[in-house]
Amino acid sequence: MAQNAIYYAAVAGDIRGTYLCWRDGRRDERQLAATYSGQFFDLCKRLRRRGVASFPTHETVLINDDSFEIRSRPHHTAFTGVWFHLAQLRNAWRLWLDVWRSGASDVIVMDGVTSFYLLAPLAISGRKVFLSIHTVLWRKNEKQNSRKRLLDRFNGWFFRNYCAGCLVASPTIESQLRSLSHDKIPIKMFNPLYRHEDFERFNPPTIGAKPFRILYIGRIEADKGIWDLLTAAKNLIANGYSVRVDFCGDGSELKRLTERIVSSDLESAAFTHGHLNRPELSNYLEQAQVIVVPTRSSFPEGLNQVVIEAVLAKRPVITSNVCPALQxxxxxxxxxxxxxxxxxxxxxxxxIEDPKFASELVAAGSTVRDQFFDVSLAWTEQAFRLMQC
Known part of the structure; x- marks a missing residue:
């Protein structure tokens, strides 16, 4: 039993690896932004409370030391229809048991672990349940069916009666949450946290250089807009523009995208690179003249950090209002x-045609960059404030 512990349920990521880095005073080099699990460890240290963190994995993981316990949960399996809701109930049951065994008095659950309303038994048993919501609750302009409306009613019931507070990643999520909760719960918005030194190498791009280099970073999936970007590049080339587009990331459509590039005679202008480590990705980012984040409206987008990292790297970024990060x-x-x-x-x-306008976009980034280097706006500080409410 870890009396007075804080339990953190993550939806993804290698929390074990992050914790080993954090414990040794090293940074987790696998991503640019500070990891949320690492910020959870910082929160526990600040509050002088023991932490219990779990994450889904196919492996059996258990680390137990004086300050933290890191444990695995069974990996999620994707289902649809009635099987989806049964899987959510199964995930909730496993989480209930894990929290009860841990003896934690406060619980922080990321969205995607299970349906929110299924967390009510934890609150009824006397625990404070906080949510960390990183993805929109519904897509922009989504037409909701009766099943989705019923789910929203259940979640609204949980928010109003049993949720101790929420951390949210964007103004869009905050607005949706206030609507469902009737503005009855405390909400704190957090920003992703970066380090100045990671972006000191970047100078504004030379917009007039040819070919004009376009960069996509993310999952190689249809609903992430890869086909829209490829079509745009193909049409630009057909109209006489010299462009190059680099697709960086893994996904189910990677092979098909590579094949489509060949069949469209774009081998000299479009390239796929698969998953890249941080140094390699930074090189492509430095060479890019624009970053494009073309997520489609069919995808419930979270706070896409590529939008933010493009601005931090002094690159123009093109995206749509489907991405909450645009705000x-x-x-x-x-x-x-x-x-x-x-x-x-x-x-x-x-x-391409108006380099002055592109330079103005880059310059405008100076007015928004500092918020992403400010620890007072990051997850740890906002979680600390929320738990004091």
Whole structure:
């Protein structure tokens, strides 16, 4: 039993690896932003409380020392229909048992672990249940069916009656949450946290250099907009523009994308690179003249950190209002129409033809960058404040 412990349920990531880095005073080098699990360890240290953290994995993991316990949960399996809801109940049951065994008095659960309303038994048993929500609760302009409306009612019931507070990653999520909760719970918004030194190497791009280099970073999936970007690049080339697009990331459509590039005779202008480590990715970021984040409206987007990292690296970024991150960097971004390859094509063309405008976007980034280096706006500080409410 870990009396007065804080339990943290993550939805993904290698928390074991992050903890070993944190314990040894080393940074987890696998991503640019500070990991949320690492910030949870910072929170426990600040509160002088023991931490218990769990994450889904196929492996059996257990680390138990004087300050923290790191343990594995069974890996999630994707289901649809009634099987999805049964899987959510199964995930909730496993979480209930794990929390009860830990003896934790406060519980922080990331969205995606299980349906929110299924966390009510933890609150009824006397624990404070906090949520860390990183993804929109519903897609922009989504037409909700009766099943989704019923789920929202259940979640609203949980928010109003049993949720001790929420951490949210964007203004969009905050607005949706206030609607469901009838503004009855404390909410704190957090920003991803970065280090100045990681971006000191970047100078503004030379917009007039040819070919004009376009960079995509993310999952290689249809609903992430890869086909819209490829179509935009193909049309730009057909219209006489010299462009190159680099796709960095893994996904189920990677092989098909590579094949489509060949069949479209774009081998000299479009390239796939798979998953890259941080130094390699930084090199592509430095070479890029624009970053494009073309997520489609069919995808419930979270706070896409690529949008923010593009601005921190002094690169123009093109995305749509499907990405909540746009709200945080609007003055330094070019907004395209979602699900519209022609709109992305026009935005890229505008940057190519108007280098002065592209430079103004980069300069505008100076007004928004500092918030992402500010520890007082990051997850640890906001979680600390929320738990004092």
């Amino acid at each position: 945080l960097v609007a003055s330094a971004a070019l907004e395209a129409e979602s699900d519209n390859a022609a709109s992305y094509e026009r935005c890229i063309q505008q940057l």
